[in-house]
Amino acid sequence: MTFSIAARCPETGMLGVAVASSSIAVASRCCHLQAGVGAVMSQNVTNPLLGPLALQAMASGLRGAALLQQLAQADPYLQWRQLLLLPARGEGSTFSGQHALGIHATASGADCLAGGNILHGDSIPQQMVAAFAASSGHLADRLLAAMQAAVAAGGEAGPIHAAGLKLVASQAWPVIDLRIDWSDGEPIAELSQLWQRYRPQMQDYITRAENPEHAPGFAVPGVAASR
Template identity: 55%
Template structure:
């Protein structure tokens, strides 16, 4: 019911996850990222705890392959799960259990891991990896391009209704956590439009958190 990308920007060290599904509010369960640590997507009969555990293992020094190995050996019900991991050095690893739903597939390269289930075509994850590899610019732009490539390659077998994107960098909170939790229209297109609106404000929001005295005008009544 899901296709997703976990990725790292080699130039900036940002991490991000983008995901879309026929289920509501998919990003609330599937997208996990931690500044300076890594990015994880946990999906297919989802156990969000796997995302948290994977990030904890990365923070302790495990690489992406090691994390997947630990989860396979210790976490219950892994036959039902898909987990995508990208670590702080750009290593990537994926677990896709044999009981993943429908047509499922995975693809990865340095700095990126993509996977999906109930897909219209098994080539969807590779199309996402290829699009990410060709893309340039802000990590958010690159994640959106990968999601659009997934749709162009067929996407999910049925209509998708939710999408989300999380980005972390040099602060302790996500600098972007954007969600289309339900729509009858294309949630990936909605997410792209939301990112276009949010991107110019991202640095202002970080500045306001760090030092409001340096922030530009808020442009609201009462702003002195």
């Protein structure tokens, strides 16, 4: 019921994830990021606690089998989960439990991991990785290119209704956190449109947080110079 990608940009240090699902508000449960530490997708009969736990373990230096062992100790139902575990540096890992739903698969590429369950076909994560590798530009654009490739390849076995895009840079908070929590249309296309609306304003919101004296004002009725 879900397909997703976690990725990093070696040039900027940004980390990001993108996800789509038939389940409402999927990004609110599945997407986990920490600047300078890693990107985690926790999906398939989701336990949202696994995201923060995985990031904490990554921050302490755990990777691969040792990381999965710690998560298994924290969650006795790990065999119902699917995980993408991408550290800010070093090799990432994926996991699909024996109770993962429907056709499920994961794939690894340079600076990215992809995975999904209840898929139209098991090659979809690999096609997402290939699309990410063939793309260029902002990390958000590359993540969305991978998601669009998944849709073109058949995506989820049924209709998708929700999608999300989340990225961190050097700040302790996400610089991009965009969601289509429910749509009867095309949520990935709608998410791409939302990103194009947000993109020219992104740096202004960062400046507002870090140095409001230099933040541009936006005209708001009733406020002379809104910041």
